[in-house]
Structures are given as structure tokens and as C-alpha cells.
Amino acid sequence: MSDGVSDDDKSKIGRRNFLTTAALSAAAAAVGSAAGASAAEAQTINCAPVAGSVAWKQPGNNTHMLALNSGTPTNKGAVTIEYFGHCAFKLTSPSGLTMMFDPWRNDPSGAWGLWFPKEFPRTVVDICLSTHTHFDHDAIDRVDATSVLDRMIGTWSFADVKITAVPDKHSTDAPGWYKWINAVKEFGADPYPPNNPGHLDMVSFVVETGGMRILIWGDNRHNPPEEVWKQWGKIDVLTLPVDGSQHILSYQQGNAIVDRLKPKVVIPTHYLAEGTSVTLSTLQTADEWVKSQKSKKTLTAPKLTLDSSEMASMDREFLYFGNQASHG
Numbered sequence: 001m002s003d004g005v006s007d008d009d010k011s012k013i014g015r016r017n018f019l020t021t022a023a024l025s026a027a028a029a030a031v032g033s034a035a036g037a038s039a040a041e042a043q044t045i046n047c048a049p050v051a052g053s054v055a056w057k058q059p060g061n062n063t064h065m066l067a068l069n070s071g072t073p074t075n076k077g078a079v080t081i082e083y084f085g086h087c088a089f090k091l092t093s094p095s096g097l098t099m100m101f102d103p104w105r106n107d108p109s110g111a112w113g114l115w116f117p118k119e120f121p122r123t124v125v126d127i128c129l130s131t132h133t134h135f136d137h138d139a140i141d142r143v144d145a146t147s148v149l150d151r152m153i154g155t156w157s158f159a160d161v162k163i164t165a166v167p168d169k170h171s172t173d174a175p176g177w178y179k180w181i182n183a184v185k186e187f188g189a190d191p192y193p194p195n196n197p198g199h200l201d202m203v204s205f206v207v208e209t210g211g212m213r214i215l216i217w218g219d220n221r222h223n224p225p226e227e228v229w230k231q232w233g234k235i236d237v238l239t240l241p242v243d244g245s246q247h248i249l250s251y252q253q254g255n256a257i258v259d260r261l262k263p264k265v266v267i268p269t270h271y272l273a274e275g276t277s278v279t280l281s282t283l284q285t286a287d288e289w290v291k292s293q294k295s296k297k298t299l300t301a302p303k304l305t306l307d308s309s310e311m312a313s314m315d316r317e318f319l320y321f322g323n324q325a326s327h328g
């Protein structure tokens with residue numbers, strides 16, 4: 001084998017370890033995690049996996065979900081959206097099912113520096129979901145959840161919630177001044193589909209509950225294939241990663257997505273916020289982008305309650321959490 005790893009060895013070390021071994025040198029593995037690869041990559045540079053599930057340590061049990069299991073699903077009632085900063089949201093369905101999306105952490109390899117001054121607050125929910133393996137989206141071990149849907153693809157439903165998880169790819173444009181995508185190239189990986197490393201795979205989630213459809217965009221690219229748009233369908237609440245540095249999406253890309261999906265509500269994510277993230281992340285606030293919108297409101301609490309019957313007349317209204325974030 002030109003890569004010095006026999007097929008037999010490959011089958012033993014697994015997909016992500018192999019990516020690390022073959023595509024990146026040990027030093028590059030750390031940098032590869034920037035935009036970035038997973039903790040697993042950083043921790044397995046010698047092909048010896050050291051990370052494992054810590055779920056057996058978590059307190060609590062499934063009693064809450066057992067209670068919901070016997071309830072009657074309803075499509076009415078308010079949905080609560082609680083912002084935990086960056087791309088992390090806790091959604092609560094009308095029947096009380098709780099879901100945490102994209103809990104964050106600092107890059108465990110250290111290569112991408114400090115983004116968050118504190119650890120993600122330990123939180124108890126029914127379901128924890130992560131869109132991709134980048135450090136700023138995958139701290140699933142910080143969440144005590146009955147079920148973990150890590151990069152799930154397909155559909156899942158329980159109680160009064162249905163989630164459609166749509167596979168696609170991460171943004172690679174890096175439209176701002178900071179060309180983070182170059183770091184992936186500099187260490188020998190091809191970031192572009194179809195040969196991108198696994199850490200640039202994405203899943204977005206359409207959450208149907210309370211008579212509304214909420215799209216958790218993650219860091220998805222701005223121009224997915226038509227099939228992806230079709231699966232997203234009509235969106236009522238859109239979360240979108242646009243900040244002043246245009247790290248994931250540019251203002252123009254963000255605006256085009258908003259105008260195509262025409263959601264009732266837009267919630268900006270992935271921006272610099274006092275108390276959640278720090279300047280070293282290179283992110284900027286979303287203030288400028290929000291200011292340029294026709295209809296906008298800066299929220300004064302990290303929790304938002306939406307009722308589908310009250311949203312009927314809303315059109316692309318930006319609800320901006322700004323520096324508001326729950327800390328557990």
C-alpha cells in the first residue's frame with residue numbers, strides 16, 4: 001500500500017482513525033481538527049482509540065420519556081426555544097419532550113485555540129443531537145440525555161416530535177477574510193465533496209412539533225442539491241450561521257437562503273457573544289447582519305416561546321438572541 005497501511009490494518013483501526021493515519025501526519029491531525037476534525041481524530045493519532053462513551057456515568061434515567069410514551073401526541077401548543085449560545089438550542093415540545101442540539105466545547109487538540117471561556121453547562125434533556133463532528137457542535141458528553149442522536153440520518157419520531165435528519169456537506173467557501181478551509185488543504189486533505197474528510201459531512205435537522213417546522217442548519221453549505229431543499233420543505237423557523245466575519249455563510253448567502261425558504265422566523269447562530277464565545281474564535285457578532293434586515297427584534301432573554309397560531313402573520317422576522325444565552 002502506498003499509504004503504508006495494509007487493508008487488514010485498515011479494517012481494524014476504523015474509518016476515522018484511518019483518515020487520521022492516512023491523510024494527515026500526527027502533527028497535522030491536531031490542525032485537521034480545526035474547522036475541524038473531531039476529538040476522536042486528535043486522540044487517536046497512534047491508532048489506539050482512547051475515547052469512549054461516558055454515558056454510563058450520567059445521572060438520572062428514562063422515567064420522563066416513559067411518561068411521554070403513554071401520552072397522546074398533539075400538534076397544538078407552544079414550543080420553547082432556549083438558546084445556549086453558538087449553535088446550541090434546547091427545544092421543548094408542547095408535550096414536554098426536551099431536545100438539545102449542538103452543544104459546544106473547545107477544540108480538544110488545541111489547534112484551533114480557545115473559542116469558549118467556559119465549559120458547556122451540564123444539562124439534562126430527553127434527546128441530544130449533533131449535526132457534525134466539529135468541536136463547536138459535538139460536546140454530547142456534556143449533556144445527560146436518554147437518547148443521543150449523533151449525526152443521525154433519516155427520520156425519528158416520538159411523542160409529539162418528528163425529526164427528519166437530512167445528510168449533506170459542510171460549507172467550504174469560507175467567504176470572510178479568514179480562510180480556515182485552507183488549513184484543511186495545507187495538511188493534505190481535499191475538503192470538497194465527494195472526497196472530503198468525514199468531519200466535513202453534515203446533517204441538518206427538520207424538527208416538526210407544535211404545528212411548526214424548525215430547521216437546525218448546523219454549518220451546512222449554502223448551495224445543497226435540490227433533493228436537500230425538497231426534504232427541508234416548508235420551514236417556519238430557520239436557524240442560520242451568519243456572523244460579521246462570515247465564517248460559515250456570507251451575508252449574501254444567508255439572505256438568499258432566507259428569501260428562498262421564506263420562514264416566519266429567522267434565528268441567527270454561530271456568532272461572537274459576550275459570555276459564550278471569545279475573540280480568539282475570530283467570529284464577530286451578528287449585529288450588522290440583523291440590522292440590515294427589514295423585520296427584527298433583539299431578545300432580552302435566552303428563552304423564546306413560539307405558538308404556531310400566533311406566528312401565522314410573521315414573515316422573515318429576525319429574532320436575535322444577541323448576548324443572551326442560558327448557562328444551565
Ligand SMILES: [Fe+2]
Pocket residue numbers: 035036132134170219
Ligand atoms: Fe463546522
Ligand SMILES: [Fe+2]
Pocket residue numbers: 134136137219270
Ligand atoms: Fe461550527
